[in-house]
Amino acid sequence: MDAMTYLSNGRLGLPLDRLLQIDIDDMFVGHTGIRTLVSDAEEMLNSQNRIRTLIPNFRYFLGFSGGMYMNGTEAEKAGDKRIVELGKDFVWFNHMFRHEQPHAMNYTSLKASIQKNVQFAATHGMEVIREYMVTPHHSGIYPVIESLYDYWTESKVLCTSTDMYPRNLPQWARRGFIHRGIMVVPRQTCRLFTRTIKYENYPGGKAELDRSIFGGYLFKVFLTTPFMIFMTHMSNYANDRLAIYAFDNVLQFVSNWTNLRLLALPPVEMARRYFQMYTQEINAVWTNPCDYDKHREIWPMSKSCTKLPSFIIVGPQKTGTTALLRFLQAHPMLLGSKPDPVHFEEIQFFLTKNYQNGLDWYQDHFPKPSHPRQILFEKSANYFDNELTPKRMYALLPQVKIVILLCEPAKRAYSWYHNMLFHNDTVAMNYTFFEIVSAPDSSPKFLKDVRNRCLRPGMYAVHLSRWLQYFPKEQILLIDSDRLDNDPVTVLRDLQMFVDVEPVIDYSTILEFNVDKGYFCLKESGCLSSNKGRKYAPMDPVSRSFLTSYYRDHNLNLKTLLNNIGHPFPTWLEKIEES
Numbered sequence: 001m002d003a004m005t006y007l008s009n010g011r012l013g014l015p016l017d018r019l020l021q022i023d024i025d026d027m028f029v030g031h032t033g034i035r036t037l038v039s040d041a042e043e044m045l046n047s048q049n050r051i052r053t054l055i056p057n058f059r060y061f062l063g064f065s066g067g068m069y070m071n072g073t074e075a076e077k078a079g080d081k082r083i084v085e086l087g088k089d090f091v092w093f094n095h096m097f098r099h100e101q102p103h104a105m106n107y108t109s110l111k112a113s114i115q116k117n118v119q120f121a122a123t124h125g126m127e128v129i130r131e132y133m134v135t136p137h138h139s140g141i142y143p144v145i146e147s148l149y150d151y152w153t154e155s156k157v158l159c160t161s162t163d164m165y166p167r168n169l170p171q172w173a174r175r176g177f178i179h180r181g182i183m184v185v186p187r188q189t190c191r192l193f194t195r196t197i198k199y200e201n202y203p204g205g206k207a208e209l210d211r212s213i214f215g216g217y218l219f220k221v222f223l224t225t226p227f228m229i230f231m232t233h234m235s236n237y238a239n240d241r242l243a244i245y246a247f248d249n250v251l252q253f254v255s256n257w258t259n260l261r262l263l264a265l266p267p268v269e270m271a272r273r274y275f276q277m278y279t280q281e282i283n284a285v286w287t288n289p290c291d292y293d294k295h296r297e298i299w300p301m302s303k304s305c306t307k308l309p310s311f312i313i314v315g316p317q318k319t320g321t322t323a324l325l326r327f328l329q330a331h332p333m334l335l336g337s338k339p340d341p342v343h344f345e346e347i348q349f350f351l352t353k354n355y356q357n358g359l360d361w362y363q364d365h366f367p368k369p370s371h372p373r374q375i376l377f378e379k380s381a382n383y384f385d386n387e388l389t390p391k392r393m394y395a396l397l398p399q400v401k402i403v404i405l406l407c408e409p410a411k412r413a414y415s416w417y418h419n420m421l422f423h424n425d426t427v428a429m430n431y432t433f434f435e436i437v438s439a440p441d442s443s444p445k446f447l448k449d450v451r452n453r454c455l456r457p458g459m460y461a462v463h464l465s466r467w468l469q470y471f472p473k474e475q476i477l478l479i480d481s482d483r484l485d486n487d488p489v490t491v492l493r494d495l496q497m498f499v500d501v502e503p504v505i506d507y508s509t510i511l512e513f514n515v516d517k518g519y520f521c522l523k524e525s526g527c528l529s530s531n532k533g534r535k536y537a538p539m540d541p542v543s544r545s546f547l548t549s550y551y552r553d554h555n556l557n558l559k560t561l562l563n564n565i566g567h568p569f570p571t572w573l574e575k576i577e578e579s
């Protein structure tokens with residue numbers, strides 16, 4: 001580790017602090033025959049005291065289900081009682097009263113279960129910390145069940161832990177996220193589960209457990225994981241007391257043979273530090289619960305995983321996306337997303353603010369198909385140039401087809417400026433188009449921001465490359481906006497083939513060119529509103545020349561990229577030559 005830090009100039013280094021929390025979960029849950037006895041309870045406390053000689057603030061975190069208290073033999077009942085008597089020396093955290101899974105409950109029943117557990121603790125004089133809680137089998141934590149988060153936010157739970165996000169990957173690949181203010185920190189296990197209660201049950205036997213402790217798996221977890229929340233279970237402290245053996249030894253070994261500093265902190269403080277160190281993890285990246293067996297097991301039967309789009313028109317803005325949307329909405333086998341009160345016809349889910357609303361929010365924005373072959377789609381024109389969108393979209397919808405329109409970028413920028421003028425944007429009203437696009441970097445921030453919003457989407461090669469990092473080219477349809485303007489019927493025929501929808505509609509019979517508008521319109525419902533396909537003065541020659549040179553390299557890069565993926569050039573791009 002030290003050598004790696006030195007040789008990488010610190011880039012591969014990790015701090016020496018190792019924050020440690022050991023959860024003893026499912027207190028009172030184990031069945032008769034494997035539960036703790038009086039002597040086990042006492043040994044738990046002795047073990048805690050030994051750990052405290054190495055980590056002064058250390059205390060075991062005990063998660064309990066009061067509904068299973070005194071469920072064992074007489075000797076086990078005495079063990080339960082003894083743990084409660086010794087309880088003030090441990091930290092108790094809340095759980096479900098009868099170990100129920102929140103994903104199978106509604107808000108009212110899960111609230112009742114948690115409150116019953118709180119009541120149980122009060123009756124038995126157990127002090128419970130409010131801010132940390134877990135659930136059986138991670139149910140409700142990830143995949144997110146909003147009713148659990150509803151109750152947790154209401155009852156001031158601030159953090160939890162899981163090994164289910166993004167999936168149940170090897171411990172080093174697990175990540176955290178914050179949802180609705182609740183910090184979800186990745187959890188380790190030490191390969192001791194309720195089942196592993198005797199040395200001979202340990203996979204590979206005691207020799208393997210020792211290997212894990214003295215330099216193997218468990219030791220490496222300490223070496224490489226600055227924040228450790230180990231999940232163990234009550235019965236690991238009874239029977240052969242495997243957990244006690246493992247922690248006594250690994251902590252001694254780490255203390256004797258490394259410079260790591262072992263620390264214990266309250267869970268909220270630990271979670272805060274985690275997200276200070278791993279800021280990039282704050283926003284969750286949602287995945288489809290039905291794509292992964294372990295997630296599907298804790299996803300309600302009643303909830304859908306399929307009210308999701310088969311294709312998405314991602315933009316960029318001002319390239320004809322609304323016309324395309326309207327034309328597709330006329331197709332009986334295609335169901336567009338439902339309008340959103342804030343963004344109207346665009347859901348804009350994959351952008352940060354809405355994305356935080358979670359998967360239910362997204363699915364709620366789609367209608368339920370009334371025919372088995374109907375497919376869902378959406379269009380949000382600002383997805384195209386948003387840096388996070390392709391990654392997020394791929395995580396949730398790896399099979400989705402992407403539709404991108406490419407319009408000559410200077411024309412696009414000019415249309416964008418006129419749209420801002422139309423909406424009385426103060427910057428557009430106070431600055432000419434040329435002043436905006438040519439604003440130098442020394443300009444005030446508001447002007448630079450508008451300049452960037454105007455120009456950046458037109459850097460097609462940059463953005464398209466990003467989409468291609470996630471999606472194979474076969475999943476991306478590039479449409480030349482000029483073709484949509486002049487020959488929408490052919491564009492729509494290609495698109496129907498691409499998204500594999502029954503071509504039950506003949507667009508040549510429902511579209512007609514409107515001479516006044518200068519665009520194709522739907523015969524039945526008419527043209528797009530007056531703010532689409534506006535008439536404005538042609539771009540002034542100075543701006544035109546500035547933008548020709550500004551976009552030159554970007555356009556040449558686009559040519560190279562399209563060549564590489566074997567895609568024909570849009571008509572407007574053909575004209576751009578190397579000088």
Ligand SMILES: Nc1ncnc2c1ncn2[C@@H]1O[C@H](COP(=O)(O)OS(=O)(=O)O)[C@@H](OP(=O)(O)O)[C@H]1O
Nearest residue numbers: 317318319320321322323381415519520532533534
């Ligand atoms: N059939 C039809 N009717 C009207 N307008 C059409 C049509 N086909 C393409 N266009 C072009 O679409 C431009 C608006 O692009 P978008 O719909 O992508 O804009 S937005 O990003 O959704 O605001 C719009 O830009 P403006 O002319 O600047 O309004 C048009 O150039």
